[in-house]
Amino acid sequence: MKKKVYIILIVILSSFTSCDYLDVVPDNIATIEYAFRNRTEAEKYLFTCYGYLPGQGSLYWDPAMSGSDDSWFHQFVPWTTRNIAMGRQNGSDPYMNYWDGTNGANKNLWQGIRDCNIFLENIETVIDLPAYERKRWTAEVKFIKAFYHFYLFRMYGPIPIIDKNLPISAGVDEVKIYREPVDEVVTYIINLMEEAALDLPEDVVEGTEAGRITNLIAMSMRAKVLVYAASPLFNGNANYAGIIDNRGVQLFPQTYDENKWKIAADACKEAIDICHEQGKLLYNLVDVQVANAPEPFKLQTTYRQTICDRWNQELIWGGTNVECSDLSKQAQAKIMTLTTDNRFSVISEWGPTMRIVESYYSKNGVPIDEDIEWSSKGWYSNRFEIRSTPSSGDEKYYVKEGEKTAYLHYNRESRFYASIGFDRGIYFGNGYYSFPDNVKHCEFFAKEYSGLASSSDGFSITGYSVKKMHSFKNALTADSYKVEYYPFPIIRLADLYLLYAEAMNEANGPSSEILTYLDAIRDRAGLKGVKESWSMYSNMPNKPDSKDGLRDIIHHERNIELAFEGKRFWDIRRWKQISELNIQPKGWNTLGDNPDDFYKLTNIALIPVEFSVRDYLWPIREYDMLVNKNLVQNYGW
Numbered sequence: 001m002k003k004k005v006y007i008i009l010i011v012i013l014s015s016f017t018s019c020d021y022l023d024v025v026p027d028n029i030a031t032i033e034y035a036f037r038n039r040t041e042a043e044k045y046l047f048t049c050y051g052y053l054p055g056q057g058s059l060y061w062d063p064a065m066s067g068s069d070d071s072w073f074h075q076f077v078p079w080t081t082r083n084i085a086m087g088r089q090n091g092s093d094p095y096m097n098y099w100d101g102t103n104g105a106n107k108n109l110w111q112g113i114r115d116c117n118i119f120l121e122n123i124e125t126v127i128d129l130p131a132y133e134r135k136r137w138t139a140e141v142k143f144i145k146a147f148y149h150f151y152l153f154r155m156y157g158p159i160p161i162i163d164k165n166l167p168i169s170a171g172v173d174e175v176k177i178y179r180e181p182v183d184e185v186v187t188y189i190i191n192l193m194e195e196a197a198l199d200l201p202e203d204v205v206e207g208t209e210a211g212r213i214t215n216l217i218a219m220s221m222r223a224k225v226l227v228y229a230a231s232p233l234f235n236g237n238a239n240y241a242g243i244i245d246n247r248g249v250q251l252f253p254q255t256y257d258e259n260k261w262k263i264a265a266d267a268c269k270e271a272i273d274i275c276h277e278q279g280k281l282l283y284n285l286v287d288v289q290v291a292n293a294p295e296p297f298k299l300q301t302t303y304r305q306t307i308c309d310r311w312n313q314e315l316i317w318g319g320t321n322v323e324c325s326d327l328s329k330q331a332q333a334k335i336m337t338l339t340t341d342n343r344f345s346v347i348s349e350w351g352p353t354m355r356i357v358e359s360y361y362s363k364n365g366v367p368i369d370e371d372i373e374w375s376s377k378g379w380y381s382n383r384f385e386i387r388s389t390p391s392s393g394d395e396k397y398y399v400k401e402g403e404k405t406a407y408l409h410y411n412r413e414s415r416f417y418a419s420i421g422f423d424r425g426i427y428f429g430n431g432y433y434s435f436p437d438n439v440k441h442c443e444f445f446a447k448e449y450s451g452l453a454s455s456s457d458g459f460s461i462t463g464y465s466v467k468k469m470h471s472f473k474n475a476l477t478a479d480s481y482k483v484e485y486y487p488f489p490i491i492r493l494a495d496l497y498l499l500y501a502e503a504m505n506e507a508n509g510p511s512s513e514i515l516t517y518l519d520a521i522r523d524r525a526g527l528k529g530v531k532e533s534w535s536m537y538s539n540m541p542n543k544p545d546s547k548d549g550l551r552d553i554i555h556h557e558r559n560i561e562l563a564f565e566g567k568r569f570w571d572i573r574r575w576k577q578i579s580e581l582n583i584q585p586k587g588w589n590t591l592g593d594n595p596d597d598f599y600k601l602t603n604i605a606l607i608p609v610e611f612s613v614r615d616y617l618w619p620i621r622e623y624d625m626l627v628n629k630n631l632v633q634n635y636g637w
Contacts, residue, residue, distance in 0.1 A: 036122045039129045042137070045119055049141050050321075052112025054098060054105075054151060057322040057488025057566065059330060059350065061106045063096045064566035070356040071564065072585045072604050073349050074461035080104025087581070087610045091619040091637040098155060100621055109148045110162065116145035117165045139199035140213045143221075146192035150225055153185050154570060155618045157234070157634060158243070158251035161188050176628045181251050186229040190267075193222040203278045205311040211320035211487060219274055220316050220491050223267040227499045230260035230506065231574035239576075239613050245632045261507035268500035272493075275316065280493050282306075282524055283314040289433055289473070296397040297428045297435070299526045300418035301472050306494070307565070308471035310486045314494065318487030325483045328474060330458075331564075333421040333465035335430065335440035338478055345481040347458030350466045352420055352564070354586040354601065357408065357464060358383075359559050360416035365522060365533035367556065372539050374411070383408040384601050391424070400424045400441040406599055414526045415560055421465030423588070423598065429472025444590065445598035461604050462587025466564050494521050494561055502554050509547040518554070521561055573616050581611045612636065 035045050055061030060079055067084035080103060083095045093103050101108025119141045123134060152159045158179040166174060180188075197218035204212050228234060236256030243251045283306040290301050306314055330350040338346060362371040374380040387407050391399035398417050399405050405424040421427060423444040432439050444463045471484035489495075497517040504514045519529040527533065530553060535541045543549035555575065559568055572580060584603050592598035614636025625631055 032118060032122060033125075036125050039126060039133075042119075042123060042126045042129060045115075046137050046141065049112065049116050049119055049144050052107045052109060052115070052148065053144070053319070053321050054107050054109070055322050056319045056490050057324065057327065059326065061096075061104070061322075062566055063104075064569035065564075066350070067096075068569040068572070069353060069581050069583070069585055069609075070559075070568050071466065072351050072353050072462055072587065074351075074459065075606055077349055085609070086605060086607070087615060089615060089619065091633070092622050094619050094621055097618070097621060098152065099618070099624065102621075109152055112148050113145055113162045114165055116141050116148070117162065120145075121165070135199045136201060139196040139218075142192055143196035143200070143213045143218050146189045146196065147221065149185065149192075150189050150221070153189065154228065156620065157240075157617045158182050159185055161185060163188070176630045178245055178247065178249075178630050179251055179632065181249060181253070182229070182234050183253055186225060186234075189225050190222050193218045193225070197222070203280070210311055211318060216271075216275055216278060216280070217317040217491070219267075219271040220496055223264065223271040223496065224491065224499060226260070226264035226267045227503055228574055230257075230264045230503065232576040233574045233616055235260055237576070239616075240635050243632055243635060246630060251632065258507065261503050265500060265503035265507050268496060268503055272496055272500060275493055275496065279313065280316065281313045282493055282497075282520060283309065283312050284524060285309070285312075287473075290428075293428070293433065294397055294435060296414065296417070299414040300428065303415055303418040303525065304468055304472055306492070307469060307489055308473075308484060308486045310484075314492045315487070315489055316492055316496065317490040319490045320487050322488050324486050324488055327488075328470035328483045329481070331466040331469040332430075332474065332476065332481070333427060333442050333444075333460075333467065335427045335442060335476065336478055342477075342479050342481060343457050346476065348460055348465055349458045350469075350564075351460035351462035351587060351604075352464040352466055353462055353604070355583065356559070356563055357416075357420060357422075359556065359563075360419070361413040361527070361560065362537070363411045363413055364537035365413060365527035366538040368412075370538045370540055370543075372537060375539065379407050379411065384599070386595055386599050396426075396436060398426055400426060401436065403441075404595065419466070419468035419563060421467040423463060427467070429474070431475040431477070444588070445592055445594065459590065460587075461590055462585075463590050463598065464587065469564050489565060495565075495567065497521060498554065498558050498561065502551075502558075505547055505550050505554060510545055510550045514550065514554075515544070518557060521557065576616065578611045578613070578615055581609060581615075584608060 034041065036042050057065060059066045063081050063084045066073060066079060066081040073082055080095050089095055096104045098105040098107060098109050101111065120138060123138055149159065158181055160177045161180050161184065197215040200213060200215040200218055203214050203216050204210065236254060237252050238254065240252040241254055245251065284302065285305065286298050286302055287305060290297050305312065311318060329345060329347045332346050332348060334346050334348050358368065362368050362374055364371055364373060368374050368380055383406065385407055386404050387410065390402045390404050392401065395410065399409060403424040405422065409422050409425060421442050423442055425442050427440045427442055428435070430440065471486065473484045475482040497520065501514045501517050504511060515530055522529060530544050534544050544553060558571060572578065585605050586601055587604045588598055589600040589602045592600065617634045619634055619637035620631060625633055
């Protein structure tokens with residue numbers, strides 16, 4: 001006899017008509033009983049639950065990777081995420097619609113939640129499954145289910161809570177479920193993550209276990225959820241006061257609660273302590289291939305390996321369902337003339353915008369528009385101009401000796417040189433380690449190199465490349481490109497440190513505890529601490545002493561440290577700073593084939609980008625609103 005069948009909620013699955021409510025299993029299809037008849041089949045179902053994980057780190061499937069203002073793509077790139085970046089979201093057929101799994105989204109997360117519920121309701125029936133595995137698998141699926149709720153919450157705000165699948169006997173009114181208030185959704189998610197953490201193993205990094213959910217992942221993501229709940233978008237957001245459903249329930253809390261930051265800070269500290277107990281540290285290893293290299297290259301490659309050294313000591317959750325070779329192909333600059341076939345292996349379309357290029361600190365560890373040396377010597381006012389004197393002395397480690405480039409590219413911090421490929425900039429690695437006789441550099445206005453050769457070839461529209469997001473160990477020759485695999489960093493320890501610093505500052509204001517964690521990240525980049533840097537080099541020396549000033553520093557540090565990792569996209573929304581996206585994206589004139597033509601600041605969007613309050617959250621598709629009258633639409637849609 002077949003196991004009971006399950007409702008597929010009409011509010012969730014738009015592929016059904018208004019009368020097709022049931023997910024009925026035909027006689028010739030495997031039943032749920034079969035799926036849980038033994039350990040082997042149950043494990044397959046476990047991996048089915050994992051299989052709905054969104055493609056975090058994908059330039060195609062993750063809106064945070066190519067839908068923000070830190071990078072841009074030329075007009076020939078057809079990705080759906082570019083429509084998000086340009087403010088073209090719509091309500092009739094939303095882009096990157098993970099509610100329905102349509103229009104650029106490669107998963108329907110409500111289906112994923114349904115399958116997680118099926119697993120949890122049936123795992124106890126597996127006879128030959130050892131108790132310790134049953135406990136672990138159950139905990140993994142609980143976390144996955146909680147994470148799918150969080151992913152949807154981050155996109156849509158208040159969402160339905162699907163803790164159980166409805167039985168076949170459910171009536172039409174039961175199926176037409178409601179979105180629940182923000183605080184209830186957050187409480188459900190964090191409680192489920194904490195419950196899962198109790199039965200999850202410690203950090204797992206070996207073989208087929210790599211990428212499986214651990215207690216570090218559960219507790220770190222729980223902390224992140226609480227930071228989101230405390231952030232302005234979800235904590236006393238008056239813009240969304242009118243989002244009230246037909247029960248009269250207000251879905252967004254209208255009273256700001258500072259205590260939410262205290263709760264978030266405590267959760268971050270708890271997660272950090274657990275990470276430290278299990279040996280997690282900020283990555284600080286100098287690779288053997290650069291052991292004898294000049295110091296600047298040691299700093300740069302160590303920072304890059306924070307991302308690209310697989311399963312390293314800083315990584316908390318590495319995503320394994322995204323092929324990071326695609327990132328490498330898009331991030332790698334063309335540092336030599338490539339054969340026709342190899343030009344498709346090195347695509348180089350992922351272009352940092354001038355916004356992110358300017359955001360990196362000066363060599364003194366403060367923003368370039370605050371740096372008193374940059375001001376007094378005219379570097380800031382002339383930053384877009386070609387410096388008249390060529391690179392010399394120690395500058396040869398950053399800019400090709402004897403070559404000229406913009407003032408903007410000199411006297412910057414190590415993370416700038418580790419993260420950004422720029423015209424005339426040294427490109428250490430990729431098989432070329434003997435400095436200076438056998439190390440490459442970028443030439444972005446040279447058509448046979450990094451520049452635009454034809455519309456059919458990949459090229460950076462901004463005149464920059466994302467050096468950070470591919471390994472310096474990748475081997476590039478004129479006719480081949482060999483890529484080092486790495487799991488995408490969904491969350492790493494530096495992210496957790498910065499979340500803790502942010503929550504602590506919002507809860508209590510500036511403190512030495514906050515500076516301890518900020519300065520640890522800065523120290524790895526070869527920078528002095530926050531207090532020392534601002535007191536010595538900033539025209540606002542007291543900035544770290546106020547909550548507002550330190551908030552700006554923490555936000556800035558997140559933008560730098562976590563650049564190109566898909567964090568700014570969500571941060572700028574939870575901070576309610578969407579207006580920043582209306583600053584038009586700029587880069588160099590990549591059509592120029594000589595220095596004077598190339599070094600012209602240029603608007604790179606085909607049409608002006610435009611964002612408003614409504615763009616903080618995704619719209620629910622209009623069809624879903626028609627099917628379920630109990631839903632209320634997000635503001636502005």
